[in-house]
Amino acid sequence: MARPHPTGRPGYSETLPALEESAGIARKLVRTALAAWHLEELADTSILVVSELVANAVKHTDSRVIRIVVSRPGERFVRIGVVDTARGLPEPAEPGDGLLTNGRGLLLVDALAERWGADPHPWGKQVWAELDCGVAR
Numbered sequence: 001m002a003r004p005h006p007t008g009r010p011g012y013s014e015t016l017p018a019l020e021e022s023a024g025i026a027r028k029l030v031r032t033a034l035a036a037w038h039l040e041e042l043a044d045t046s047i048l049v050v051s052e053l054v055a056n057a058v059k060h061t062d063s064r065v066i067r068i069v070v071s072r073p074g075e076r077f078v079r080i081g082v083v084d085t086a087r088g089l090p091e092p093a094e095p096g097d098g099l100l101t102n103g104r105g106l107l108l109v110d111a112l113a114e115r116w117g118a119d120p121h122p123w124g125k126q127v128w129a130e131l132d133c134g135v136a137r
Helices: 022-036 040-060 105-112
Strands: 011-017 065-071 077-084 115-121 124-132
Touching: 011 022, 022 040, 022 065, 022 077, 040 065, 040 077, 040 105, 040 124, 105 115, 105 124
Parallel strands: none
Antiparallel strands: 011 065, 065 077, 077 124, 115 124
């Protein structure tokens, strides 16, 4: 069951093992947050974004745990973030770089999100994407 944890603004967070299976729990957390904020129309896009961010953290870092954060930095956006302990910042693949089977995650996030980025921290980083809620609520 997803539980809210204080994030300094309306939000939900959960610490999970850095395993592929954690994507399912992350998707449930995103659904819970969106339902609480009456933003279910963002569910399909948000679930795809969190799945890609989790997959990126699991595949490209040696973190044992990741933290999923879903927040509302303002009325207009939902921010989905994945925190890991790796210091290296993500770099999206270039289109045409043999992307038939993998390497498309951040390109997909870039296409779906209003904006995305990575915030470095002394212990690692948070990779995040913001989705536009449409009409301010």
